[in-house]
Amino acid sequence: SRPAAGYFQVRIEGDRGALVSVTSPHAARVEMHETTASGATSGMRRLEGIPVRAGETLTFAPAGRHLMVFEIDRRIPAGGRLDLVLHFERGAPVTVPAVLVPTGGDVGP
Secondary structure (H helix, E strand, O other): OOOEEEOEEEEOOOOOOEEEEEEOOOEEEEEEEEEEEEOOEEEEEEEOOEEOOOOOEEEEOOOOEEEEEEEEOOOOOOOOEEEEEEEEOOOOOEEEEEEOOOOOOOOOO
């Protein structure tokens, strides 16, 4: 029932404008967030859009930009695949495959 965190890297091809949202056919809701720090306190804030340029690698990683994925389809087992659909200001959406990793599992490179 807890939200999952989403991490990935994707190279931006062409003039796409900003990343404006992420959705998934396997989750009720996906939000873009960024970790913030102020002294010894950390938190996160929701991002409404992320400007990107052609040729840039967009990174979502622990302790930085990340996704919060809510209500993942319970039929997807640990190690199973779910799709993340990236929506930009311009151009067709881009689908990124993701692997569901259990809490405390290795998220890879």
